[in-house]
Amino acid sequence: MTSISEPAQPTGDPAQPTPPTSDPAQPTADDPISPATGRPLTKRGLATRRRLLEAAEDVFAELGYHEASIVKVTEHAGVALGTFYLYFDSKQSIFEALVIDLNDRVRQSMSEAMAGATNRIEAERGGFEGFFRFTAKHPALYRVVREAEFVSPETMRLHYERIVEGYTAGLQAAQSAGDIDTTLDPEVAAWALMGLGELIGMRYILWERDASGTAPDRIAPHVLDAMMQFIGGALGGPHTRKGAE
Amino acid sequence: MTSISEPAQPTGDPAQPTPPTSDPAQPTADDPISPATGRPLTKRGLATRRRLLEAAEDVFAELGYHEASIVKVTEHAGVALGTFYLYFDSKQSIFEALVIDLNDRVRQSMSEAMAGATNRIEAERGGFEGFFRFTAKHPALYRVVREAEFVSPETMRLHYERIVEGYTAGLQAAQSAGDIDTTLDPEVAAWALMGLGELIGMRYILWERDASGTAPDRIAPHVLDAMMQFIGGALGGPHTRKGAE
Amino acid sequence: MTSISEPAQPTGDPAQPTPPTSDPAQPTADDPISPATGRPLTKRGLATRRRLLEAAEDVFAELGYHEASIVKVTEHAGVALGTFYLYFDSKQSIFEALVIDLNDRVRQSMSEAMAGATNRIEAERGGFEGFFRFTAKHPALYRVVREAEFVSPETMRLHYERIVEGYTAGLQAAQSAGDIDTTLDPEVAAWALMGLGELIGMRYILWERDASGTAPDRIAPHVLDAMMQFIGGALGGPHTRKGAE
Amino acid sequence: MTSISEPAQPTGDPAQPTPPTSDPAQPTADDPISPATGRPLTKRGLATRRRLLEAAEDVFAELGYHEASIVKVTEHAGVALGTFYLYFDSKQSIFEALVIDLNDRVRQSMSEAMAGATNRIEAERGGFEGFFRFTAKHPALYRVVREAEFVSPETMRLHYERIVEGYTAGLQAAQSAGDIDTTLDPEVAAWALMGLGELIGMRYILWERDASGTAPDRIAPHVLDAMMQFIGGALGGPHTRKGAE
DNA sequence: AATGAATGAGAATTCATTCAT
């Protein structure tokens, strides 16, 4: 007789200081499966799932992970509470899906904005513009990721690492091309760029938005210029501080 | 965008029937008063308050703000649950006191480590060393501050602004001294440095610690070198890229 | 740094087909400890705990384990919902405590009623009278124990085994005294007596009560007589079927 | 005693807005009708119904009534969730059908095993063998019936009464034949036998199975012997305690 | 006949805060 009960109940556990590592069979953004049936979603299911993710983005961005509740998400999405659990295992699980989703999209936004650059500095400027534009439109990215440390550390790391990976590859290519200082450690530089962009975005987009009430859809040009001057110096190479040479 | 949250209800204050939220003479780190009596604390009281703050640092650092509970803090501090409310108004209030306290101490640690520097780059290196040393010893700084956004946004801003203020002043002085690129916007540069230091510290101290299980008490020298090379280039001035001159 | 979070969270797990084995350090009826603080209860605490147990007996007896809810128990006990968790870990845990408690008391009631018997048959009659009287007063015993199989199998077994243990010892003593058939297997006989008493009690006390609406406080004499005739024959020995010899 | 439960709400029927609880021509085991169409089932429908009942037996036996869910039953049966409601009104209704079904089959198993007995004691031994063999193969019988008290009390009573009826008739016949003690109350004796068999089966088949992991397909002979010795004495008559004659 | 997405009432449990001792 095979056991009827599930092998090792993966269901949520109320009082769990450190959240469990995300299931490796976790639905990805591209090929989500129903946690209820374990089967791929129908078209109708995919639409409902997307509405939930969008609602989660709004609600998490406004209230943060902890103040947000599943009821609020489902109300915002216009579905019943129970419907949530047809698409996500738990509050944490939609959180993780959301971070992955935002990460996919911000990287998309960045690479689109970098296309056509003829040197690394132009590429950087484009990348940051893409990043900031996305930030302006999707404040959830910041707010949610910065909370992620205690909600799902692996997901937070994944988010940063994916972006840094792209940066590192770009910097290495630029070094090979002699486009930037070849003695720079590309990985450390990538983390530096990531952090620098994060705080500049926070300070000059999110806080600006909160202060004025109106949402700037991009960063103030003089800030971007100053920032690029900083980065240009940091990366070195032929484009640097031309006037000073 | 319509507000998702109900009426006003600023942050995490579940059921607060009678007393208004006014902060009666906001206790500072230096001159704390009892929220119960409204009078300055006795010497014994000060000691209990400090034990609670230290316990909060440990507990918040390990569990995060939300997973932490007042009971855990008081148990860790070795006092009774009710005692907590003789010293702090609420969970949020000890959180804010803790952030302020950590902020005071990290800036102290930074300025001590900068003393004696003969130029801006040396000063920066010292400052970051102080910052990273503090980070290694007090991981709560990161974990708590990054959660602060939804717990007490003003406190989070205060934390960053205080540090950036110091940076900005230092950079302006260095510009006056001709020590660094005088065309750089000192405020934007200060935010860049802050962000850069934050992510490098997170990546190369906290994550390293988590991965190895053992806590490095400082950042790996080659990372600091690489980072300083990046910063040196960014700030420009006589010390930069000597070979290029 | 010692870990702040508990070693292995013993807290309830929603979807758990087979309940976990009861904690060996489980509070006993005599020396209960608070699951919240882990310390022995104060006098006030003991009183509250007893009120909860009594309420649980009433509510479980009327509604059964599953239909009963903790809110109903606490309402019946006149305490707030949260108070429950100062005394019991979970619904299952008060259930187990209740079964143990009822078991202690039914055995007490049985041995009191057996005292003074001069032979085994008299002792059996007394024991069953005690058992049925307790049953009439505490219908929870039946209803709850029969449900226990899926709630806490160990507790159900413990209940039966404790009673059977007493029976077995009594039968063995009676065999040594030549009071009953010495070739009888005392353990099998003990289980037989247990089962026989259970169904007779169910049929002639509980169902009678339900049918008439009024609660008989004891079993009908002719049923007890018939039952004792059956048992007398089963146990054999000098008292058996005297007229037939 | 005041009622704890709200108004009427007989048993486990959570939210039932419109349709009255009347059972439209209570489907029997032999002549089931569709609760959807109200018409007798086709051959295909009968097969699906049987698969659902078999699945219910497995699932209820392993998890118990409350822990079991309709989804699990339908998954086990290999049909879609909605299909369930084409054959049964509710969870309670398949439960009742299952108990009736098991009752039919266990009585069948008992009377087959009694056929050919030449006296009452032989008949009893046969009957119990049939009962225990069925128990070993269909543990659901015990587990489900013992839970039935709070799910469907009438069904539980029906189950016991049907078996006891058979016993009573058999005992009366044996008394007329002078085969057993004629002064015994046959109904009380029948309930005694029923209870005795129930607990012996539970202890020596079900618990043995749980302890060893392997399922004994019958009761240990020495236990059956001891039990029959007990019963033989109880029923009295010519076959009893030969040595004493 | 069969399907399975959607529903929403209900349950257990947590924890910041109060207040009588």
Added chain:
DNA sequence: GATGAATGAATTCTCATTCAT
């Protein structure tokens, strides 16, 4: 000053049942 029992609002998650396809 200190204590810790009591409170109850709020949260996450489950699952029997419905109904459009």
